[in-house]
Amino acid sequence: MFKFxxxxxxxxxxxxxxxxxxxxxxxxxxxxxxxxxxxxxxxIQENKESIAITFDKISYDEYARYNVYGxxxxxxxxxxxxxxxxxxxxxxxxxxLKYDLYQSINDSLIQYGNxxxxxxxxxxxxxxxxxxxxxxxxxxLVLDLNVSVPQNVNILVQNKFGIQDRISFSELxxxxxxxxxxIYGNTVKYTKYxxxxxxxEIDKPHFPVYIFKMTSSKNNVFTQTxxxxxxx
Numbered sequence: 001m002f003k004f005x006x007x008x009x010x011x012x013x014x015x016x017x018x019x020x021x022x023x024x025x026x027x028x029x030x031x032x033x034x035x036x037x038x039x040x041x042x043x044i045q046e047n048k049e050s051i052a053i054t055f056d057k058i059s060y061d062e063y064a065r066y067n068v069y070g071x072x073x074x075x076x077x078x079x080x081x082x083x084x085x086x087x088x089x090x091x092x093x094x095x096x097l098k099y100d101l102y103q104s105i106n107d108s109l110i111q112y113g114n115x116x117x118x119x120x121x122x123x124x125x126x127x128x129x130x131x132x133x134x135x136x137x138x139x140x141l142v143l144d145l146n147v148s149v150p151q152n153v154n155i156l157v158q159n160k161f162g163i164q165d166r167i168s169f170s171e172l173x174x175x176x177x178x179x180x181x182x183i184y185g186n187t188v189k190y191t192k193y194x195x196x197x198x199x200x201e202i203d204k205p206h207f208p209v210y211i212f213k214m215t216s217s218k219n220n221v222f223t224q225t226x227x228x229x230x231x232x
Contacts, residue, residue, distance in 0.1 A: 049216055050089040051096070051133075053224035056140075057083050063166040065146065067114070068158055076154035077114060077146040078172075078183050082226055084141050084212065088133035095132045095217040101143065104209040104225075117144040130217070143226075147208060150185035174198065184208065205229065 058080060065079030088094050101116045102109035119127045120142040133139060149157070153176065160175050161167050176182050177190035177200050189201040207228040214222045 048090060049092070049094050049218060049220045051094060051214060051216070051220075051222040052085075052087045052089055053212060053214065053222060054085045054087070055082065055224065055226045056085055058228050059083065060169040062169060064169040064172065065117070066157065066161070066164060066167045066172075067146065068154055068163055075151050076149035076157060078149055078167075079117065080145050080147045081120075082143040082145060082210070084143065084224070084226065085138050086133065086141060086214065087138040088135055091135050093132055093134050095130050096214050097130045097217055098215050099129065100213045100215075101145070102211045102213075103148070104211055109211055112148065114146045117146055120144055143212065145210070147183065149183055153181055153183060153185050156181070173200075 060080060065077070067077040069076070086096070099119065100111075102111055103115065104110075119129075121127050122140050122142075124142070127141060131139065156176065156179055157167070157172070161172070173182070177188050177198065180188055180190065182188050182200070182202070184205075184207055186202045186205050189199075189203075191199040191201075193199070210226040212224050212226050216222070
C-alpha cells in the first residue's frame with residue numbers, strides 16, 4: 001500500500017537544499033554590494049584631486065625693493081622671493097582658480113598690504129590665474145613677497161640708506177650684520193676676515209612663517225607652510 005506525504009511536510013534533503021540556496025543568494029548579494037562599493041570608491045579615488053606644494057628655496061634680487069612704511073603695523077618691507085613647486089599627483093587635470101598667502105604671527109593668520117607682490121614663472125613673468133596642471137605635471141612658481149622688517153631694524157635701514165625704493169641687498173645684509181642683526185631682527189655674530197670673507201652666525205634664528213593656499217575649480221584647498229628655516 002502506498003502512503004502519501006502530507007503537503008506541509010518537507011524532507012531533510014529538501015530543507016538542506018533550501019538552506020544552501022538561501023546562503024548562496026545572500027553571499028551573492030553581499031559580493032555584489034561589495035564589488036559595487038569597490039567600484040565607487042575606486043572612481044572616487046581616481047577622480048580625487050591631489051596637489052602637492054613644495055618649498056624649494058629663497059632668493060633676493062641684487063637690488064631689493066624696500067618700503068620703510070608699508071609693512072605690518074607700519075614696519076618696513078623688503079622684497080624676498082620664495083620658490084615653490086606645485087605638482088599634480090592626481091589622475092586628472094586640475095585647475096587652480098586662485099591663491100592666498102598669509103603670515104603666521106602669534107598663532108594668527110595675517111594679511112597685510114603688499115604682502116605678496118606677485119606670482120612669477122621661470123621667465124620672471126607674472127602668472128595669471130586660473131592655471132591648469134595635467135596629471136603628473138609640476139609647475140615652478142616664484143612668490144615675490146614683501147617681508148615685514150622689525151621696527152628697530154627699519155630704523156637702522158633708514159639711518160643708513162634713507163628712503164629708497166631699491167637697496168643693494170648685499171650692502172644691506174653686510175650693514176645689518178655689522179650692527180649685529182639681519183632683516184628679520186635676529187641677533188647676529190658678524191665676522192669679516194682679511195680676505196673679505198664674511199661669516200654671519202645666528203644662535204637662535206627666527207624666520208617668518210607663511211601659509212600658502214591654492215584653491216581648485218572643485219573648491220578643494222591645498223595648503224603649504226613656507227619658511228626660510230625649512231629651506232632644503
